[in-house]
Amino acid sequence: MAAISAADVKKLRDITGAGMMDCKKALTQADGDFAGAEKILKEMGLAAVAKRQDRATENGRVFVKSNGKKVVMLSLSCETDFVAKNDDFKKLGEDLCSVILEKGYTEPNEELKGMVDGLIAIIKENMNLVTFTVTDIPENGYCATYVHGEGAVAVSIILKADNAAVFENDSVKELAHDLALHAAAYKPQYLCDSVVPKEYEEEQLGIFRAQVAQDEKLASKPDKVKEGIVRGKLSKLYKDVCFLDQAFVKDDTKSVSQAVAECGKAAGAKIEVVSYSVIMAGLK
Numbered sequence: 001m002a003a004i005s006a007a008d009v010k011k012l013r014d015i016t017g018a019g020m021m022d023c024k025k026a027l028t029q030a031d032g033d034f035a036g037a038e039k040i041l042k043e044m045g046l047a048a049v050a051k052r053q054d055r056a057t058e059n060g061r062v063f064v065k066s067n068g069k070k071v072v073m074l075s076l077s078c079e080t081d082f083v084a085k086n087d088d089f090k091k092l093g094e095d096l097c098s099v100i101l102e103k104g105y106t107e108p109n110e111e112l113k114g115m116v117d118g119l120i121a122i123i124k125e126n127m128n129l130v131t132f133t134v135t136d137i138p139e140n141g142y143c144a145t146y147v148h149g150e151g152a153v154a155v156s157i158i159l160k161a162d163n164a165a166v167f168e169n170d171s172v173k174e175l176a177h178d179l180a181l182h183a184a185a186y187k188p189q190y191l192c193d194s195v196v197p198k199e200y201e202e203e204q205l206g207i208f209r210a211q212v213a214q215d216e217k218l219a220s221k222p223d224k225v226k227e228g229i230v231r232g233k234l235s236k237l238y239k240d241v242c243f244l245d246q247a248f249v250k251d252d253t254k255s256v257s258q259a260v261a262e263c264g265k266a267a268g269a270k271i272e273v274v275s276y277s278v279i280m281a282g283l284k
Contacts, residue, residue, distance in 0.1 A: 002032030012037055059084045060130070060281045061151025065097035066143045071156045072100045073279045074132035076116075079125045084281075085150060089127075092119050093151075096129065106134055131279075138274060142167040144176035148184045152281050155180040158274040159260075166269035175263045175271075178250050183276050188243035191275065192257075196242070201234070208233040243276055 004027045012023040012034060023037070030036030060077035061084050076093045083089050096112060099105070105112065108129055116127050137143050137158055144157045157179045159167070166172050190196050208230040212218055218226060239245045244257040251259065256273070264271035 004028055004032060061093065062154040062279045062281045063093040063097050064145045064147060064154040064156055065101065066145055067101050069137055070101055070134055071137060071143045072097045072132055072134050073154055073156055073277055075130040075279055075281060077128045077130050083123060083125050088119060100132060100134065140164040142176060144180045146180035146184055153184050154279050155183045156277045159271055160274050161269045161271045163269040166267045169267045171263060172267050182249040182256065183278050185249055186246055187278055188246060189241040192242050192244045193238045204234060204237055205230060244273060
């Protein structure tokens with residue numbers, strides 16, 4: 001049997017990232033053959049992965065990356081907060097985003113799962129690619145991204161203008177960043193009132209009409225006045241849940257849509273918020 005030196009163990013560890021004891025065990029089983037030892041470590045890792053699949057993954061972080069044409073947002077979970085802050089875990093999330101963009105993936109597959117399983121085998125803690133979305137950036141478009149804190153919240157904002165050169169303007173770039181901060185802070189439910197589902201609107205109208213009907217002070221008011229009050233309540237709700245209608249985080253005297261219009265006018269272009277996405281780390 002070949003003698004296994006500390007240098008051999010370190011070399012295998014550097015190649016695979018596996019623990020020292022596992023490397024020594026694999027080299028011993030493979031009689032010093034590095035290729036054989038790598039295969040053994042892989043088999044050991046897959047077995048370890050299988051054992052950990054049922055462990056809860058209640059921690060993690062989110063990632064966002066854009067290549068100018070598309071933007072990917074991804075949630076990666078793990079068992080402990082300690083691993084969520086681990087550099088290898090962070091690199092895994094970044095690498096997953098890069099592969100998704102490079103290869104045009106739109107849903108989880110074996111390659112992505114294999115990347116996650118590879119780190120599980122090394123760190124020995126369960127992880128899960130919770131979800132990811134890929135969004136196209138339109139022609140004359142611009143994408144601003146933001147990750148809050150230790151990867152708890154990630155945001156992407158996609159803007160479009162009638163003149164793409166406007167996105168070289170520092171004030172416009174600052175606006176895009178501020179919009180991402182706003183979305184992270186306020187977490188709007190919809191972009192604007194025109195995209196609010198009819199079912200949601202009807203549900204809220206029903207609630208408001210019931211509130212008005214139960215208000216004794218409004219009992220003698222004409223139906224037209226009561227309906228006006230109901231519609232007023234709906235309008236106020238939209239200012240809470242619709243991104244473009246919310247009071248802008250940097251200046252609450254104006255709405256987000258007003259802030260965008262003013263910035264565009266000052267920069268000499270018409271700017272439109274095409275979409276926003278907010279993703280949060282957590283269990284799924």
